[in-house]
Amino acid sequence: MGVHPPETGAVSTDGSGPINGATVSMTHLVSARLFFYLYQQVSHAESMKIQSITSDLFYIPLPEVLTDSTHGVMEHFALVTVRIRDNQGLEGLGYTYTVGKTGGAAILSMLEYDIKRLLLGEDPNEIDRIFDKLWWALHYVGRGGIASFAISAVDIALWDLKSKRANQPLWKFLGGVDDQVKAYAGGIDLQLPIDRLEAQTQENLDRGFRAIKMKVGRDKLEEDVKRVAAMRDFLGPDLPLMVDANMRWSVNQATEAAKAFADYNIYWLEEPVIPEDFQGHRRVLAEGGIPIASGENLHTIYEFEKLITAGGVSYPEPDVANVGGITIWRKVAQMAEQAGLPVTSHGVHDLHVHLLAAAPNASFLEAHGFGLERFLEYPLQIEEGFATAPSRTGHGVCLDWDALEHHRGPNLN
Numbered sequence: 001m002g003v004h005p006p007e008t009g010a011v012s013t014d015g016s017g018p019i020n021g022a023t024v025s026m027t028h029l030v031s032a033r034l035f036f037y038l039y040q041q042v043s044h045a046e047s048m049k050i051q052s053i054t055s056d057l058f059y060i061p062l063p064e065v066l067t068d069s070t071h072g073v074m075e076h077f078a079l080v081t082v083r084i085r086d087n088q089g090l091e092g093l094g095y096t097y098t099v100g101k102t103g104g105a106a107i108l109s110m111l112e113y114d115i116k117r118l119l120l121g122e123d124p125n126e127i128d129r130i131f132d133k134l135w136w137a138l139h140y141v142g143r144g145g146i147a148s149f150a151i152s153a154v155d156i157a158l159w160d161l162k163s164k165r166a167n168q169p170l171w172k173f174l175g176g177v178d179d180q181v182k183a184y185a186g187g188i189d190l191q192l193p194i195d196r197l198e199a200q201t202q203e204n205l206d207r208g209f210r211a212i213k214m215k216v217g218r219d220k221l222e223e224d225v226k227r228v229a230a231m232r233d234f235l236g237p238d239l240p241l242m243v244d245a246n247m248r249w250s251v252n253q254a255t256e257a258a259k260a261f262a263d264y265n266i267y268w269l270e271e272p273v274i275p276e277d278f279q280g281h282r283r284v285l286a287e288g289g290i291p292i293a294s295g296e297n298l299h300t301i302y303e304f305e306k307l308i309t310a311g312g313v314s315y316p317e318p319d320v321a322n323v324g325g326i327t328i329w330r331k332v333a334q335m336a337e338q339a340g341l342p343v344t345s346h347g348v349h350d351l352h353v354h355l356l357a358a359a360p361n362a363s364f365l366e367a368h369g370f371g372l373e374r375f376l377e378y379p380l381q382i383e384e385g386f387a388t389a390p391s392r393t394g395h396g397v398c399l400d401w402d403a404l405e406h407h408r409g410p411n412l413n
């Protein structure tokens, strides 16, 4: 850009002539240093390049076996990490995950064989352009699915890198609204007997949560109603209680369930039907009488647009690790805001706490990390119902790579 550092023979800022050594003021020194600093910033920005990309797959055993109405018994989750290093030695971390071990190796494969070569040499500051480049390069096999997971991990790493470079925590870099984010404990507890359900809930209340989500979608609706009634009784009349059906029902079944739950002051019913049935969502919302949350299984901005414009959701619930990263998560949040809706989140709470802290229409943060906290230097803390967005630069997630090494997935080679 033709910007040059100041020459040593400085000229006074009022134009009155050369400055003698004895008359150099602090103001001139500061001005010169500021100019040189700005020069460095501009020249750095000009020459910034992605120098290396490292992607890894880990199969993380869950602390306890989990069950929901669709995914059945879960013993592991697959964690795919992406580390992007620029030519000045700064590194950004992104990650995504899948339920069980399914798909983890495919995501890693796409990162290694397709995405890596598309990223090397790119300017990591140009996140929107990189998103478009990846989206269209992978379009034929993508438009959601594995490609959205892989792009998400890359996009998160780029935003981490960019906010680190700006020396700001991610939530402030994104516009910063409030570092206090209300959070709920997302239980995966469909098969727990009621006494264990209540014991788990008490543990979550003791940890600082003041809102709880439980699974529904058992074989008989009356079993669900009995469990929801017991939970409402346990929590008292006002503490927010969400229920999550994990796409188990038909529209008619979901509507019947929503009506049955309406007596128990349910904050939202989550994923009542399959994610692609936007009109079905609308019907369940209109006829069931309780708010609907949905979106963890929508992996493109276009699907969210259809769901929101169909009037099928009260709480859009994008997951930054599968919707296309921070770039698309924010677009969904803005789309929700324009429709007068709050936005919530799914999984990866260490990332979503930043995004909700930067969203003027933030609803609850789902806190449930599949036990990833065992591998984090700074696990999320909850106090009196709120999580605090970290003040470390970037997203501030520091993984214990040595501990993860014990859980490394298959080598693609």
Ligand SMILES: [Mg+2]
Binding pocket: 244, 246, 270, 271, 296, 346
């Ligand atoms: Mg859910």
